[in-house]
Structures are given as C-alpha cells and as structure tokens.
Amino acid sequence: DSGVTQTPKHLITATGQRVTLRCSPRSGDLSVYWYQQSLDQGLQFLIQYYNGEERAKGNILERFSAQQFPDLHSELNLSSLELGDSALYFCASSVGATTGELFFGEGSRLTVL
C-alpha cells in the first residue's frame, strides 16, 4: 500500500459527459501529480500541484482541469469526454516540489462509451 488513495477505482460513462477523479496523497506529501495511461501505452504526465498551487503542466487537454485543495487532496476534472479519453488515470504524490520519491495510487480506470 503506497498510502495514495484514488477514487473511484472504475468509472463508466458516455461521450460528452463530465467526471471527477479524486486523489488523497500520502500523509505529509505536498506534491500531487496526475498521469494518464492509455491501453498498452506509457505514462503521460498531465499536471502537478504543490501545496495548493499548480507547479508544472504536461500534455493536459483544455477539456481537463485539476485543483489541489487546502487539505492537499486533489481532483482531476474531465469534461466533454471522448472515446479516446478511456484510460487509467494515476495520481502520485511526493514530499517536495522537486525532490522525494514518487508514490503512485492504484489508479482510476475510466471507460467512455
């Protein structure tokens, strides 16, 4: 158990809909990262938050947004969903903004029909 909690584990929805994925980092970790992993593909970095502020942005679509709350949990919002958004979405946390081990959650599997 990495200590990073993601909900929901599985989510099935239709095209055009909006979903929210939630991540609770390990106790004491201030950084939260979001990654997308499509079938048989590598992990694609989406966005990083550190202590409530956006710190780095990767290949995140404009239809996607995220935030980190004062209690340090984070949410990834995916809107106007398309079939191609079907993927595993991983959250990871680390203690610092640029240092520390990355601990991954078990992921949220999104299926868009």
Next chain:
Amino acid sequence: KNQVEQSPQSLIILEGKNCTLQCNYTVSPFSNLRWYKQDTGRGPVSLTIMTFSENTKSNGRYTATLDADTKQSSLHITASQLSDSASYICVVSDNYGQNFVFGPGTRLSVLP
C-alpha cells in the same frame, strides 16, 4: 528534447533465468534516474533511484546501473520469478527533479 528510450520493448524469459533491461536518455541537466515496476492495471512501484554520483544500486534481486557519461542505465534481474512479470519503467528527472520524463517501459513475461 528530453526523451527516455527503453529496450527491448518486450521480453520473455524462463523462471530462474537472469535478464537485463536497458534505458537510454537525453534528459539534461540530469538529476536522478528511477526504475519502477508496474503490474498490469496497478500503480507503478519504485525499485531504485540513483543520482549522478551513483553507479550501482541494488534492491534484492534487482540491480540498477547508471553511466551518466553515456546516459545509459540498466536494470538486471537475477533468478527471475513468475511475480517479476510486469512492465519496468525508467524515469529520468531534470532540473533537480522538476520534471519526470517517463520511458515507454519494457514488458517482461516470466514463464514457468
């Protein structure tokens, strides 16, 4: 452009055999290199992390090497077990760990 390449893309070995996975990177400036193991459908789990000054680091049957001059790393698995079947991902950090550049992974299958 910062990139991480891994080879082979996939590998099949028999239980008990050894294997070596390769990672080449162009990330600069280099901060550290990590190897992760990802079971199918699960989150990646860290195996090793190495900084510029480290050449070798072991974690049980896993031994990682780093040559910062040639920008190459390898992960050697000794006496493989069925539970070693997974994807192994090389991740390189730049700018003192500001960005994590992920390799595509090597999918290892260990057969009985």
